[in-house]
Amino acid sequence: MNTPPLRVAVIGTGMIATVHVRSARAAGAVVTGVLGRTPERSAQVAEHLGLPHGYADLDELLADAPDVVHVCTPNDQHHPQTMAIIAAGIHVVCEKPLAVDAAQADELTAAAERAGVVATVPFVYRFHPIVREIRSRIAGGDLGRVLAIHGSYLQDWMLDEGSSSWRVDAGAGGVSRAFADIGSHWCDLVEFVTGERFATVTATADIVYPTRPASSGPSFSGAPYPDPVPGGAVPVAQAPVTTEDTAVATFRTTHGRIGNVVVSQVAAGRKNRLWFEVDGTRSSAAFDQEQPESAWFGTETGATILVRDPSQGSPDQRRLAVVPSGHPQGYLDAFTAFVGDTYAAVRASRDGGVWPEGLPTFADGARAAHVIDAVVASAGDGAWKDIA
Numbered sequence: 001m002n003t004p005p006l007r008v009a010v011i012g013t014g015m016i017a018t019v020h021v022r023s024a025r026a027a028g029a030v031v032t033g034v035l036g037r038t039p040e041r042s043a044q045v046a047e048h049l050g051l052p053h054g055y056a057d058l059d060e061l062l063a064d065a066p067d068v069v070h071v072c073t074p075n076d077q078h079h080p081q082t083m084a085i086i087a088a089g090i091h092v093v094c095e096k097p098l099a100v101d102a103a104q105a106d107e108l109t110a111a112a113e114r115a116g117v118v119a120t121v122p123f124v125y126r127f128h129p130i131v132r133e134i135r136s137r138i139a140g141g142d143l144g145r146v147l148a149i150h151g152s153y154l155q156d157w158m159l160d161e162g163s164s165s166w167r168v169d170a171g172a173g174g175v176s177r178a179f180a181d182i183g184s185h186w187c188d189l190v191e192f193v194t195g196e197r198f199a200t201v202t203a204t205a206d207i208v209y210p211t212r213p214a215s216s217g218p219s220f221s222g223a224p225y226p227d228p229v230p231g232g233a234v235p236v237a238q239a240p241v242t243t244e245d246t247a248v249a250t251f252r253t254t255h256g257r258i259g260n261v262v263v264s265q266v267a268a269g270r271k272n273r274l275w276f277e278v279d280g281t282r283s284s285a286a287f288d289q290e291q292p293e294s295a296w297f298g299t300e301t302g303a304t305i306l307v308r309d310p311s312q313g314s315p316d317q318r319r320l321a322v323v324p325s326g327h328p329q330g331y332l333d334a335f336t337a338f339v340g341d342t343y344a345a346v347r348a349s350r351d352g353g354v355w356p357e358g359l360p361t362f363a364d365g366a367r368a369a370h371v372i373d374a375v376v377a378s379a380g381d382g383a384w385k386d387i388a
Helices: 015-026 039-049 058-063 075-087 102-115 129-139 178-194 315-320 331-351 362-381
Strands: 007-011 030-035 068-071 091-094 146-154 198-206 211-213 238-240 246-253 258-264 273-280 284-288 294-299 302-307
Touching: 007 015, 007 058, 015 030, 015 039, 015 068, 015 331, 030 039, 030 058, 058 075, 068 075, 068 331, 075 091, 075 102, 091 331, 102 362, 129 178, 129 273, 129 284, 129 294, 129 315, 146 178, 146 246, 178 198, 178 246, 178 258, 178 273, 178 362, 198 362, 246 362
Parallel strands: 007 030, 007 068, 068 091, 146 258
Antiparallel strands: 146 273, 198 246, 211 238, 246 258, 273 284, 284 294, 294 302
């Protein structure tokens, strides 16, 4: 029980990087430092977060030999940075989407497997205890045979035509924005919960404003300092938008069932509403990420609301329920649970132990990349596409 804490470093200085730092600390790691786009930015954020070091560049970070590196940079930087981390033999957490396309994601997955490093992707909604309870009940047959899967993931942070970020730029974020950013979460979650695998897809997408500011501040509040696109924090020009604000995708699973999702980043009043429903022959189940402490279960004779309770339910739900019922758990708790399970896998890989069940790996990140590519291709020509 005297195992020293893991040493971890974080690449990135935006909102999500600060979440990784908080979760790493909460999971018992020592955060050695942070790497930003410049040495000055690294030092600034390291001081603000109380970290011992702001790295000058990636080489300096790798030379410090952390046990794990968290990659929280724009999407186009994931592949080169993560390949360098894997080549150094260091375990890695990389934000989603894992890469700008499926080919890069597959390359990262193969490289991590060859190197024998733990490589995970923060599909953190898997770590809400209630999600694990729904999954357990579906696996146990409580819902019967799955008949349909449907839902949405809605946000409003791009509602104003003056809103922008690096994510709008296809060069930095990839050819998909809304679906790659949040639709990927929905697809991973419902495949994880139901055990159903999407096989084909037809999709359509929409861009609501033809132009947006060419540069702006952070995507979301919460970064220690604004992290604008290089070139200035004040919008100076309009740029054409080629990445979608909304998308609708209809899937067929390998068992022939239908799944459907509406994805939007321009849904007024919806801050982060990931919602899904699974309809079965015996019962239905629904989950709303903005109300993560409960789930809805319906039958022909009525409906019930199940509230998280660590004294009840499946073992996996109890494991992740870290406070008594009535003391709300939320997104940061789910994120910390994901990070904690990643670090448990790092220790298990070193000591010959067993990885925690349900940990999203690079294989899951690559799976999401293939779904994204198929959605983009279908939205381009309106045809059904196979998901590789």
